[in-house]
Amino acid sequence: MRLARRLLTPSATAVEVRRLGRSRVAARASGRALERAGADGSQVVVGPFLGEVGFELLYWIPFLRRALRVAGVAPEQVTAVTRGGAEAWYGDLAATQADAVALLGADYPAAVARRSRQGGDAKMLTFEPVDREVLAHLAMAERGVVHPSLMYAAMRAFWQGRAGVEWALDRLEVAKLPRPPRPAELDAEPYLLVRLYASETLPRDEGDQAHVWRILRAIAPELRVIVLRREDPLGEHPDWLAEPPDGVTVVDAAGLDVQSAYVAHAERMLSTYGGLSYLGPLFGVRTTAVFARATYNVNHLALARAMFGTRLDAMHVRELSVEALRAR
DSSP: OOOOOOOOOHHHHHHHHHHHHHHHHHHHHHHHHHHHHHHHOOOEEEOOOOSOHHHIIIIIHHHHHHHHHHHTOOGGGEEEEEOTTOGGGGTTTOSEEEEHHHHHGGGHHHHHHHHHHHHSSSSOOSOOHHHHHHHHTTTOTTSEEEOTHHHHHHHHHHHTTSSOHHHHHTTOOOOOOOOOOOOTTOOSOOEEEEEOBOOSSSOOOHHHHHHHHHHHHHHTTTSEEEEEOOOOTTSSOOBOOOOOOTTOEEEOOOSHHHHHHHHHTOSEEEEESSGGGGHHHHTTOEEEEEESSOOSOHHHHHHHHHHHGGGEEEEEGGGOOHHHHSOO
16 A cells, blocks of 8 residues: 655755755764674664654664674674663663663753754664764774764664565564563453553543443453553653552553553553554564554554564554454
């Protein structure tokens, strides 16, 4: 299926052409850094990744895994820079990790907003001053940098519908993420982990919420239900939750590290379709992802289904049922 192309005004076209030119420059520099690290064993920084969680999980990390292996770069040579507690996702790729939220402190939200203005959107197609600011905190100026722009340049044909799923899979290497320790407050009882956040694909709707709560109330007697409730720590998506029904456990989980630990040890997961819905399958957890509006790029879902198989179900929120959430 090909995606409809946007019709741009002449001025917008000129901006897009300049941005793509800058993207190619950044990608070429990243490619050279990767080649040098593979040739001479030097240290390299991968990142910083300050973009959308979905692109990080579905593309950036699998792309890095393959690119580092092909170039012959060992984890001991790599420092991964991410944000919001996602460092553990890089455990098999990078011996050292750093968190941009910790590096920038209270300036992080404003810095990300500046970056979006500078780059034109939340995608990391170009190497922006904010990226350099993050790396400056690491005092790693002498190291090569493999920036996410390399991945965005490599995968553009797939997102635009000019290449298929098999083409994309040839450029990615998917593996289960390292499993974090079980949260200390969790006993050994199996549970359904619920992480629902508002997005363009799942806006807040009282009818949809009531339907989901009826399903959770019905399944709670047979499988413990834990709902992660927290405003997105990266400021990307607010919580979808109205008040959940009685009989479920509600947990505040501020960072992606805490959320990852709850996801990794779940029996099943229910999520908004999008970024965090890929986290369950990457930990080997069967995940049901729901949406109310099919506003997503269909190529992302096609790739996710090819990657994860039966570990990922995606359905309209009103199709959700007790049977859909039972472990199989």
